[in-house]
Amino acid sequence: MxxxxxxxxxxxxxxxxxxxxxxxxxxxxxxxxGAPIRRTFSYFSPVPFGYANFGPLLCAVxxxxxxxxxxxxxxxxxxxxxxxxxxxxxxxxxxSLAPLCYGLAYISVPxxxxxxxxxxxxxxxxxxxxxxxxxxxxxxxx
Numbered sequence: 001m002x003x004x005x006x007x008x009x010x011x012x013x014x015x016x017x018x019x020x021x022x023x024x025x026x027x028x029x030x031x032x033x034g035a036p037i038r039r040t041f042s043y044f045s046p047v048p049f050g051y052a053n054f055g056p057l058l059c060a061v062x063x064x065x066x067x068x069x070x071x072x073x074x075x076x077x078x079x080x081x082x083x084x085x086x087x088x089x090x091x092x093x094x095x096s097l098a099p100l101c102y103g104l105a106y107i108s109v110p111x112x113x114x115x116x117x118x119x120x121x122x123x124x125x126x127x128x129x130x131x132x133x134x135x136x137x138x139x140x141x142x
Contacts (some may be wrong), residue, residue, distance in 0.1 A: 002074065003083075004075045004124060004125070004127065005070060005073045007029050007065070007084075007107060007124050007126060008089075008124050009071060009074055010071040011034040011117050011118075011120050011121040011124065011128045012063060012066055012067050012070055012118075013067070014117050014122055014140050015063060015114050015118055015121070016063055016064075016067065018064065018110045018113055018114050019042065019043035019056075019059075019060050019114060019116070020042060020043075020044065021042060021046065021110070022040055022041050022042045022045070023040050023107075023109075023113050024040065024041070024042065024043045024052075024056060024108055024110045024114060025040065025041040025042065025043055025045065025048040025053060025056035025057075025111070026038060026039070026040055026041075026045070026099065026105070026106045026107060026108050026111070027039050027041065027048055028039075028105055028106065029108075030045060033081050035075045035109055038105070040108060041056075042062040043056040043057065043059060043114075044057065044060050045057070053098075053099060053102070053106065054098065055095050055096065055097070055098025055099050056098075056099065056111075058098075059092055059095040059098070059114075059118075062088060062091060062095060063092055063118075064089050065078075065088065066085065066089065066092060066121075067132050068084075069081035069084060069085050069088065070085065071087070073085070074141050086125040086126060088123065088127065089118060089121050089122040089125050090122050092118050092130060093115065093118040096111065096114055096115040096118050098113065106118045110121055112117050127136075
């Protein structure tokens with residue numbers, strides 16, 4: 001259990017490190033002379049949120065909540081937030097893909113890497129030993 005939480009925490013910290021520099025969130029502004037101007041911002045910047053690009057800031061805030069749950073599970077023996085982590089990882093992954101609603105021009109390379117890291121954390125939250133449910137078919141003798 002601890003290895004799974006440690007792997008999730010490492011993936012989430014890597015995603016956080018990529019969210020901090022001003023390369024992730026993309027805005028495009030119209031230029032009267034022709035081609036639009038492309039500006040990039042940090043995921044924590046409120047500027048894209050003000051221009052209706054809600055995904056990056058909400059993704060960054062949810063990632064901080066996820067890190068609190070993951071670090072709590074890593075540092076204590078109680079797993080109170082363990083059931084919420086897969087749901088939050090999935091929601092954060094979907095929020096990281098929200099700029100794609102505006103088109104491919106609104107996503108950057110760090111944004112793609114952040115989405116991949118969140119997808120890996122989501123998959124990692126489901127890996128590991130599963131408990132047997134009573135629904136399994138009995139084995140047939142050969």
